Amino acid sequence: MKMISFKNKKIIVFDLDGTIVDLAVEWRFIKRILSQRYSKIYGEECEFKHISACLDYVVEKKDERELKNFFKILEEYEMKNINDSNKIEETIFFINNLQLFGLPRDSKLAIFSLNTRRSIVKSLELAKISDKFDYIIGREDIRKWKPNPDGLIKIKEYFGVENKEMLYFGDLQKDLRTGKNAGIESYLINELKELVNKKRESMNLT
């Protein structure tokens, strides 16, 4: 396994759910709501495994107005239990102590998540780390979802950096594929957690 190195990394990008916090969202319930709405509006059945696939259908129809309604529904249900989400302590420690991990002084943090912007912003506020982030790409900011690399490419363009100056952390294989598709080094958050725990042990902080 390749060791994580922060040398020359200027932009560290994080996924949200499963990476910084664990959201208390009933995804299966939301899927049903979206599927029912899709059938009602378009008069067709909408079989999909992931919420992204359902949104793909709406994007394909070039129905931007309805897409925004879908985003609103997602937002509503993500926000419903936002106060019950759990913080992923190691990630938050890392974000609050970047200098301990040898990150360059001018490094910046960003989010690329398929959660809605409002729940991303709220989650960061609840974890008291919203001031640490310079840029957020959420569900509404793109039209092609992970593992499509568009979100990471937008972040790269925003900061005007090169691929090799970026790192992406997520909790799913899909996140790693997203990084790969963007040509950006990416790691599972478990690897960062391990690094954080080792660092804390060595500093007697546990």
Ligand SMILES: [Mg+2]
């Ligand atoms: Mg995730």
